[in-house]
Amino acid sequence: MKKRNISFESLCIHDISDDKNKSHQLPIYATSSFEFDTLKEGIDVFTGEKEGYLYSRYSNPTINAVENKIACLEGYDLDVEPFGIMTSSGMAAISTLCFALCSSGDSIITQEDLYGGTTQYFEKVMAKYGINIIYTDLNDNDTLYKIIEKTPKTKLIYIETPSNPTLTCIDLRALSKIAQHHKIQTIVDNTFCTPYIQRPLSMGIDYVIHSTTKFINGHGNGISGIIVGKDKVSYEEISRAMKLIGTNSNAHDAWFVNNGIKTLSLRMNQHSSNAMELATYLDAHPKVEIVNYLGLSSHNSHQLAKQQMSHFGGMLSFAIRGNIHDASTFVDKLSFCTIAPTLGDVDTLIVHPASMSHMNIPKEIRERNGIPDTLLRASVGIENIDDIIYDINQALS
Numbered sequence: 001m002k003k004r005n006i007s008f009e010s011l012c013i014h015d016i017s018d019d020k021n022k023s024h025q026l027p028i029y030a031t032s033s034f035e036f037d038t039l040k041e042g043i044d045v046f047t048g049e050k051e052g053y054l055y056s057r058y059s060n061p062t063i064n065a066v067e068n069k070i071a072c073l074e075g076y077d078l079d080v081e082p083f084g085i086m087t088s089s090g091m092a093a094i095s096t097l098c099f100a101l102c103s104s105g106d107s108i109i110t111q112e113d114l115y116g117g118t119t120q121y122f123e124k125v126m127a128k129y130g131i132n133i134i135y136t137d138l139n140d141n142d143t144l145y146k147i148i149e150k151t152p153k154t155k156l157i158y159i160e161t162p163s164n165p166t167l168t169c170i171d172l173r174a175l176s177k178i179a180q181h182h183k184i185q186t187i188v189d190n191t192f193c194t195p196y197i198q199r200p201l202s203m204g205i206d207y208v209i210h211s212t213t214k215f216i217n218g219h220g221n222g223i224s225g226i227i228v229g230k231d232k233v234s235y236e237e238i239s240r241a242m243k244l245i246g247t248n249s250n251a252h253d254a255w256f257v258n259n260g261i262k263t264l265s266l267r268m269n270q271h272s273s274n275a276m277e278l279a280t281y282l283d284a285h286p287k288v289e290i291v292n293y294l295g296l297s298s299h300n301s302h303q304l305a306k307q308q309m310s311h312f313g314g315m316l317s318f319a320i321r322g323n324i325h326d327a328s329t330f331v332d333k334l335s336f337c338t339i340a341p342t343l344g345d346v347d348t349l350i351v352h353p354a355s356m357s358h359m360n361i362p363k364e365i366r367e368r369n370g371i372p373d374t375l376l377r378a379s380v381g382i383e384n385i386d387d388i389i390y391d392i393n394q395a396l397s
């Protein structure tokens with residue numbers, strides 16, 4: 001059902017629905033199961049002889065429409081049509097995909113600065129099943145080659161670009177070339193970018209996962225995730241894992257995601273232009289020591305971001321001069337921006353990584369990864385930029 005002839009922005013807006021009642025908007029199928037007219041029909045649907053829905057843990061028309069939509073967006077510039085499998089959360093997408101692809105004894109190569117939940121899943125869950133996790137700098141090709149040579153059972157390279165909260169980018173084209181050469185599969189967590197800004201499948205990556213809780217939903221009213229891939233053979237295996245582990249999404253959260261996608265391009269444009277203005281303001285402020293924003297030419301990944309992303313996105317981080325107490329005073333003085341441990345919503349959200357998202361990581365490792373006690377992360381919203389800057393300015397003074 002791919003609509004190749006229309007632009008990305010229009011594809012976001014138009015629903016791909018075959019509702020027989022011709023509902024203009026995507027209907028919410030609030031049902032756990034689907035009925036059959038005859039036992040024969042039931043058997044045919046169960047065996048796959050006939051197309052149809054059975055039970056909403058397996059599949060549901062609302063969820064199905066949204067997974068197809070996101071798959072079309074991630075595969076917008078591909079010849080093949082990818083598949084999408086929605087999950088109950090971003091973590092469910094990551095864990096379902098890794099469980100489906102890995103066996104005990106396999107290794108996963110990844111980076112140190114991952115989303116905290118992902119690192120903990122690797123360390124506290126995957127490690128128990130005999131899956132070996134190797135952390136390295138994924139932009140350092142020489143070291144990567146050496147690790148791959150020493151580790152014959154490398155199954156996956158797991159990537160997050162740009163990373164949280166310093167926004168370091170990984171060169172996806174270079175990495176996918178190395179991985180393909182060694183027959184290693186690649187996964188990109190594309191949560192920070194959305195397919196409007198970055199499309200890893202078009203750069204040779206095998207799978208994309210999202211916390212659709214964030215920018216794709218955009219309004220902070222549900223928890224959900226998605227796995228997108230282009231290999232139909234692996235679809236069966238991953239979809240089976242989703243059904244049997246029970247990490248399915250639900251029609252209500254899927255519907256919220258669908259509603260959010262309609263304004264994805266408008267929102268990402270505004271997130272990006274507001275973030276650029278805020279970064280420029282912070283960069284010139286005497287009380288600000290460091291600004292990490294991909295749109296600033298001073299950022300280490302600025303050039304790479306220009307090559308593989310269409311915009312610089314809505315995420316930035318900055319370190320204020322002083323100590324941890326100055327950082328907490330700043331946060332407490334904010335009155336317009338919200339202190340909340342999520343990102344990608346339409347309003348501006350601030351976190352203090354050292355005491356929130358990265359509190360379990362020892363100070364020494366945090367500092368090595370560019371997260372001093374005085375660092376703050378902003379998910380810049382789409383409000384009027386003057387209100388955002390006014391609030392940050394008063395909190396800084």
Ligand SMILES: *Cc1c(COP(=O)(O)O)cnc(C)c1O
Binds near residue numbers: 090092191214223225
């Ligand atoms: C939030 C987030 C996740 C986890 O997603 P949930 O929907 O909270 O399970 C994974 N990766 C990134 C980059 C995130 O920001």
